[in-house]
Amino acid sequence: MLRVSHLKLSLVVFALTVMASIPSACAKTPPNLSPAAATAFQNTRIIKGLDLLRDTAIDAEAQVPPLLSTDTTRKVVMYHRSALLVIDAIGDGWQTTLTTGLDELVANLPPTESTLLAPYVSLARTLIEETR
């Protein structure tokens, strides 16, 4: 139990370290792109960040025994799906909608399951904030 908690803590520290360095170190949007393509470039990065959150939830639910309940995983998948549809529909200026949705998602998760997803939620939040 202690070993698992230690691993969990290590993962959180690793994720927080990475997130702290993302805003300054991330690949910049190539200067030759049109405004539409520049937006698509940034949006692709957000999608891939949100994919990490969704994929972790799905894989955690598939572990034996499951680390996440199917109900929690469904909430994550549905948030992810809605977020992508919002990004695709709005194109630009979706940050507040996604952040609010993320806050609601976390608020509706059981605390133990929320802890497991915390690094990925923080990563998604950092990526969203970076595009403001």
Place this chain on the structure above:
Amino acid sequence: MPPLIALAIQELPGIIGFLKEAFRDRHPDEPEPTNEDVLAAYKTAFESSIAKDDAWLAAHPKV
């Protein structure tokens, strides 16, 4: 193997791939991506990601 460790091992390639892409420095001689490349990459990322959501939701209907 404890499930949390199994999960960490399972997620590592995806995390490393994401970080490599996020922190990648473009070589000066490397051509910049074109608008078409970027728009196609976005479309692929969006469609494949939504497809995975739909597949999971279809396999786990709410009872």
